[in-house]
Amino acid sequence: MGTRESKSALFEAIAVMGKAFASPRRLELIDLLAQGSRSVEELARASAQSTANASQHLQALYASGIVTREREGTRVRYALAGDEVLALWLGLRDASAVRLAEVERAAREYLGQEVEAISRKELIERLGRDDVVLIDVRPPEEFAAGHIEGARSIPLDELDQRLAGLPADSEIVAYCRGPFCAYAHQAVRRMREAGRTARRLEDGWPEWHLNDKPARRTRAA
Amino acid sequence: MGTRESKSALFEAIAVMGKAFASPRRLELIDLLAQGSRSVEELARASAQSTANASQHLQALYASGIVTREREGTRVRYALAGDEVLALWLGLRDASAVRLAEVERAAREYLGQEVEAISRKELIERLGRDDVVLIDVRPPEEFAAGHIEGARSIPLDELDQRLAGLPADSEIVAYCRGPFCAYAHQAVRRMREAGRTARRLEDGWPEWHLNDKPARRTRAA
DNA sequence: CAAGTTATCAATAGTTCGCTTGAATATCAA
DNA sequence: TTGATATTCAAGCGAACTATTGATAACTTG
Numbered sequence: 001m002g003t004r005e006s007k008s009a010l011f012e013a014i015a016v017m018g019k020a021f022a023s024p025r026r027l028e029l030i031d032l033l034a035q036g037s038r039s040v041e042e043l044a045r046a047s048a049q050s051t052a053n054a055s056q057h058l059q060a061l062y063a064s065g066i067v068t069r070e071r072e073g074t075r076v077r078y079a080l081a082g083d084e085v086l087a088l089w090l091g092l093r094d095a096s097a098v099r100l101a102e103v104e105r106a107a108r109e110y111l112g113q114e115v116e117a118i119s120r121k122e123l124i125e126r127l128g129r130d131d132v133v134l135i136d137v138r139p140p141e142e143f144a145a146g147h148i149e150g151a152r153s154i155p156l157d158e159l160d161q162r163l164a165g166l167p168a169d170s171e172i173v174a175y176c177r178g179p180f181c182a183y184a185h186q187a188v189r190r191m192r193e194a195g196r197t198a199r200r201l202e203d204g205w206p207e208w209h210l211n212d213k214p215a216r217r218t219r220a221a
Numbered sequence: 222m223g224t225r226e227s228k229s230a231l232f233e234a235i236a237v238m239g240k241a242f243a244s245p246r247r248l249e250l251i252d253l254l255a256q257g258s259r260s261v262e263e264l265a266r267a268s269a270q271s272t273a274n275a276s277q278h279l280q281a282l283y284a285s286g287i288v289t290r291e292r293e294g295t296r297v298r299y300a301l302a303g304d305e306v307l308a309l310w311l312g313l314r315d316a317s318a319v320r321l322a323e324v325e326r327a328a329r330e331y332l333g334q335e336v337e338a339i340s341r342k343e344l345i346e347r348l349g350r351d352d353v354v355l356i357d358v359r360p361p362e363e364f365a366a367g368h369i370e371g372a373r374s375i376p377l378d379e380l381d382q383r384l385a386g387l388p389a390d391s392e393i394v395a396y397c398r399g400p401f402c403a404y405a406h407q408a409v410r411r412m413r414e415a416g417r418t419a420r421r422l423e424d425g426w427p428e429w430h431l432n433d434k435p436a437r438r439t440r441a442a
Numbered sequence: 443c444a445a446g447t448t449a450t451c452a453a454t455a456g457t458t459c460g461c462t463t464g465a466a467t468a469t470c471a472a
Numbered sequence: 473t474t475g476a477t478a479t480t481c482a483a484g485c486g487a488a489c490t491a492t493t494g495a496t497a498a499c500t501t502g
Contacts, residue, residue, distance in 0.1 A: 006331040010401060011245035011252075013324040017317040018242030023460080024232035027239060031232075040479060053461060055479060065320030074469045074478050084316040091312055095305040096238040099286030103234040110227040180231060244490080261449060274491060276449060295448050295499045 020064040021092055025049060026057045030080070030089050033067060034206040035138065035177055036145025037079035086210055093180065107180050115188040117202040118173055120211070126171075133170045137187045138177060138205070148175065148208050156183050163194055171197045178204030241285040242313055246270060247278045251301070251310050254288060255427040256359065256398055257366025258300035307431055314401065328401050336409040338423040339394055341432070347392075354391045358408045359398060359426070369396065369429050377404050384415055392418045399425030 020026060028047045032038060038046070044054035058078050061067045066085055069078045080086050096103045108114075126132040127150055136143050136151040143153040154162050156176075166172060172191055176183035184200035191198035201208075241247060249268045253259060259267070265275035279299050282288045287306055290299045301307050317324045329335075347353040348371055357364045357372040364374040375383050377397075387393060393412055397404035405421035412419035422429075 006327060007403075008245060008249075010324065010327040010331050011248045013321060013327045014314055014317045015243060015245040015248055016323070017321060018239075018244075018248065018313060019459095021239030022236060022243040023239075024229060024236040025460085027232045027236055028229075041477090050462075051479070052463080052481090055481095056460080059480080065317065071469090071479095074476090076479065081320055082316075084312065084319060088309070088312045088316050091305065091309045092239060093235055095303075095309050096235045096286065098305060099302055100234060100238060102237070103231065106227060106231040106234045110231050240489095246490085262447090271492075272449070273451090273493080276451095277490085280450080292449095292498090295446095297449065 017064045017066065020061055020066045021089075023057070025053070026061060027089075029054065029057055029061065030066065031093075031177070033078060033080045034086055034089060035142040037077050038141075039072075039075040039077055041075065042141075043078065083210060083213065086206060090178075090207060090210065093178075097180075111180070111182050111185050113185075113189065115185050115192075116199045118199045119202055120208070123173060123201055131170070133166055133172045134201075135166070135172060135174050135187070136176070136205070137174050137183045138181075142177070142205070146209060147205060151175070154187075156187055159187055159190060163191065163196070166196075168196075171199065173199055173201055175201035175208075176204050178206055238285045238287065241282055241287045242310075244278070246274070247282060248310075250275065250278055250282065251287065252314075252398070254299060254301045255307055255310060256363040258298050259362075260293075260296040260298055262296065263362075264299065304431060304434065307427060311399075311428060311431065314399075318401075332401070332403050332406050334406075334410065336406050336413075337420045339420045340423055341429070344394060344422055352391070354387055354393045355422075356387070356393060356395050356408070357397070357426070358395050358404045363398070363426070367430060368426060372396070377408055380408055380411060384412065384417070387417075389417070392420065394420055394422055396422035396429075397425050399427055 020030075025047065029043055032043055032046050040055050040058060041051055043058065044051045047054065058067065058069070062069055062078075066081055067078045068081050069076050071077075080089075097107065123132070123134070127134065134148060134151040135154045136147050137154055137156045137159065139155055140153055143151075143155075147153070154166075174184040174187040174191070176187075179202060181204055184204075188198045188200045241251075246268065250264055253264055253267050261276050261279060262272055264279065265272045268275065279288065279290070283290055283299075287302055288299045289302050290297050292298075301310075318328065344353070344355070348355065355369060355372040356375045357368050358375055358377045358380065360376055361374055364372075364376075368374070375387075395405040395408040395412070397408075400423060402425055405425075409419045409421045
């Protein structure tokens, strides 16, 4: 009975997950978790908020089904709950960039001078021909948690010192956390200043990983 | 300058769209709009809320880039802003069903006794062989706004009277707004009670429409 | 232009949210 | 057990959100 009641109960239950995406702080945590699982303290540090606050948000994310958690000795490791959730976050991010001018504007300001990008498809081709050097400019922990096959880890901090070790005659492609992450942009700008031929991959690791799946989703998103 | 500031500005801007999905009432409006565009008053009536309240929520959805609107004489017609937005809503709905037991429970309670479903793929095959009768049991306005090619509009209200007009020897497949919409379930139950062979389509019109697109998304979701 | 519809606005009250601070708890290592 | 580290809990307060009500504005029709 109570058709009306149970219908609104359904929307209320779905909104529990929706609320997870309603706070900038939580979105930043989700974005970090899209790179791989992390402890509370790491997440708090990387997102520049207090541990207590990060912990609260992470608990909210846990309650809304967005993340899983696992105790590891004295720390607790949080991770995205699954690829549907990752797809949802990327979808929100991209849809907001399309529909909200303010997102586009903020992204442009944050990323600085635009640098030339290479598509996923072209990268795959050229990797097959061994025609390009692919570098992952994210922090080493994120590389360790997962990276594009064939990439070398060169964290942005170390780029200047390690640039000499890269072949001078190949084009270099840098990637990082995603299209709204500034690392690859910065890396490419620095390499070009140093006289190298460099571009950034249009996407980052999460997108690569998601699109690399054998059987895609059955239903939307 | 202000790298930190502009980064948080970016997440704040994205959260503007995220907030749209944080309220059950708004989700219900989005779900209705997934069937086609509607005026404020229609939406208010269909979701059993006051016009003023629906209007407020619709304005919030407009501000977050989820919907577009257009004045039509004395009324204002709202519509989903695009397929990315539709995909986002379907993704949230499905992800919440996977990750939140409460959503599953509420859906089961709302839908009542489960009825046998037919997959999209099988339906396409059998439609090709003219082996099945497909009926759309949504309200007529929704059928008019878009429907599966080859379907006949038989609103649930009229099913009992019009059942006699359907061939007695074919299987009948009913579809409605989506997997969480009760119309198709009810239709199939009634047809079976009347001695017909009937199943429901696993998805509804929005999913069909979205998956029918020629070139799918470039990036996630 | 007057009447009727449809949509929005404005003000309010109750509720929830978000961040801060300081204390409490859990685990590990010595 | 004690100390150290990582996480969570609890309380508080201001801000933001939500639904309600009644008034107002926009548009169409007669």
